[in-house]
Amino acid sequence: MSQSNEMVKIACHALSEKKAEDVRIIDISEISPIADYFVIASGANANQLQAMVDAVDEELTKAGYTAKQVEGNRNSSWILMDYNDIVVHVFSKEDRLFYDLERIWTDGKKVELEDILAE
Incomplete structure (x- = not known):
């Protein structure tokens, strides 16, 4: 399992533990240099x-993974x-x-968590 996939798995598990809604994973590795995946969730x-x-x-x-940057705070309705x-x-x-x-x-690939876990 790649490092990115491991990180997605950990993040999605943490989100599900806190009852996050509508968790989505988008593979942007082929269309953007900023990251391999976006993980999007609602609360x-x-x-x-x-x-x-x-x-x-x-x-x-x-x-062992540290956030490079966090945007938003306790009063924010979007935290990156x-x-x-x-x-x-x-x-x-x-x-x-x-x-x-x-x-x-939309140019990114929608990924199911099961696909990440299978890799």
Whole structure:
């Protein structure tokens, strides 16, 4: 399993532990130099968003991966966590619909978590 795939697996597991909604993985490795994958997830309220961010950071840090940059804070409705190989986007439902990253990045490949786990 590649490092990127391992990171996606860890991030998705952390998100699911915090009941993240509508988790999506987009492979952008062939269309952008910024990362291999985007992981996009929604939460119901600010507390859940923060819990999701904390869980992802804690689990990836335990596995030896450090965020290069985090944009957003406890009051944000979109928090971006850049781990070089993957970028995790945690959204409120409203902001996710508004920014619609899945539409913007339609050139990327939608990936199922099962496919990542199988590699």
